[in-house]
Amino acid sequence: MTDTGIAVVTGAGRGLGQATSLALAQRGYRVVVAARSSDAAQATVDQITGVGGEAIPLVLDIAAIASIRAARDRLLPMLAETWPGSRIQVLVNNAGVGHFAPLDEVTGDDFDDTFAVNVRGPLFLIQAFAPHLADGARVVSLSSSLSRHVSPATAVYAASKAAVEAMSRSLAPELGRRGIRINTIAPGPTATDFNGGAMRDNTELRLGLGQQTALGRVGEPTEIADAVAALVSEDLRWVTGERIEVSGGVLM
Template sequence: MESGRIALVTGGNRGLGRATAQALARHGRHVIVTHRGDADGAERTVESVEEAGGKAVALRLDISDVASFPAFASDLTAQLERWGATRLDVLVNNAGIGLFGPLEAVTVDDFDAVMDTNVRGTFFFIQALAPLLADGGRIINVSSSLSRHTSAGTSVYSASKAAIEVLGRTLAVELGGRGIRVNAVAPGPTATDFNGGAMRDDAQMRESLGAQTALGRVGEPQEIGDAIAALASENLRWVTGQRLEVSGGALL
């Protein structure tokens, strides 16, 4: 247990974000979850953490709205103070979007939406919160196994996740002097509500994608959350600038 430490999970109102918040809480952390507008979903995450004996709170955040970050940092500071803290210990950048389609179908608006959220927003959010991150803290960026293997129609999304990994390696060097570790977790096919819940609800898709993994199935959100919590723990304190793929051995 690493009690007394505080983690923030963006996009914590559902799926991987919720599972990550729950996993971090099981490690004894207080958890702040953000949502873009799904207040009910975020509150369900908070309730699930509290039911397990942890502390959690939800704050609204649109990761694509860079101009809102100073105000969010002020709200975050106020919440930290309510918990008797001055610094954030773990930042999990999970919020993101995926718009998929072949080359000829991708519009400028589609491209900009994905990059503005997954890359631009994430980078400037880290910049905004770096002063609030404790020395010795952790930043974990959620990438995708698609940054390693390919799938038709995923070019823009995959490129955005590859960019996050490269940014993370560079920031690991820049922030290393403060003892801050920066890593990426790259989930493979996982049964969440991402992309309309197709992988969770479509049995044929689950079977097809599961057959492409060494372990013969798609992942579950809790398995990704557990991996993120492990990477945030003291057990992996000598790991930074790395990419941990959690995919069951997809397309090896």
């Protein structure tokens, strides 16, 4: 398999992060599988190596700046030893959390946790890894179609994803000096284990949300993962600072 460089993916122990790690490995990337749980990270590593890819696990709590910096400091020597000469070409900010509640039930803890994971974490992850990215590298952060359309009880989550999009646009000219592209992918309703696996396991919810899309169904994790892989490819080398929605045309 051709070495296309190293890809670091957060929240890669399950759901979209796991699917994205597999999609990138299938395209020749050596994948750093970052997750809060060592067991979850290793499970994804085992899937990748089981199909002939290369991957290593990394324990990382995206909500803690100290954890981000410590993980980076542990990782860099590992990369030099495991994959000497290979550079970090892709950084995917996938780890996220969703606290959904109507206005009168939103708590300060919910707000702080959402923004710590969904906004502060990606910012400081990029800050920590930017000096170690190859020139011409690609950064992708996961947003949500909810940054475009409204839905009850999603104000805090939607605001955090809108902040991620604004952050990416603002960082595009800074990173662009080194040819590094940064974009966001905004998934629509997708059948993952996010939010307790509701869209994956609740048939009635899947059907209802599917009817709100132009293509008549909810998405699958592999469809989001393939979009991330396409965005970091050379085919889209002239795209930066953009939000690309991958939602099957939800609530057009």
